[in-house]
Amino acid sequence: MRYSKQRELVMQQVETLRDHPTAEEIYQHALKECPGLSLGTVYRNLNSLVEAGRVRRVSIPGQPDRFDHTLPWHGHLYCTCCGQVEDLDLDPGLVRQLLSGQPGRITDCVVTWIGLCERCSRQSEPAPAAAP
Amino acid sequence: MRYSKQRELVMQQVETLRDHPTAEEIYQHALKECPGLSLGTVYRNLNSLVEAGRVRRVSIPGQPDRFDHTLPWHGHLYCTCCGQVEDLDLDPGLVRQLLSGQPGRITDCVVTWIGLCERCSRQSEPAPAAAP
DNA sequence: CTTATTGCAAAACGTTTGCAGGTTT
């Protein structure tokens, strides 16, 4: 894979916007530092970065994909109130136990909690962004 | 909610095609019994059936939604070889343990295994359908 | 008679792709 200004910019955005940005959000922020950048290029680079293992893709049902700079395996919590996605540290031992006895060969495991984040569940000071 | 022939037909297809069909698959099968049925109607009815709690939606990252007649909570295994989705019985106690200590109020939990089903992992007699 | 539901077609949405020109090695 060759160096490109655009790809490194996309990588940098995933790292600085640490809150699981979507391709569109990454594009909007990157545009400020690289006018003329195209959304297609952002998508293409996100795909190569995911394939290269430098970025993780986070899929929430019914929503555009998000991208995560945290590489080690973890789960996610999608807050239906503020729309934010939080990392979830899950005991890998328990996950392995959950899987034990299941037939087949597993290569990945997606665990997504749907509900309210801590802030929204306290019903005060709801986070700014609106849920889609 | 009013009775409609189309909605009951969609419901019936989800129940008889027990293998997590997509909207398109449900449409193709239902068409045989109700010529003139439209795909938009299938989507609308699947949405109302999910909302009414008579059907479950199963989302696999990067794939069209599937629909499940099994209502009690369970996980899913998506086989990257044959493309099939299998139900996964997961110990609810372990799932509750996984969640314990996490902040927030959880309303749903999506657990999806990605890998090979038992049949494909035995590397013999792969299931008919091709992975997308 | 009222209103939910339908078929149809068009649009919305997130994402991918073909192409001609520009960049990296």
Next chain:
DNA sequence: AAACCTGCAAACGTTTTGCAATAAG
């Protein structure tokens, strides 16, 4: 010079929507 990467715009596959017509209560 060869290969890769870009911007652009068009196309993609899935899903939703506006509409006038139909069917249910």
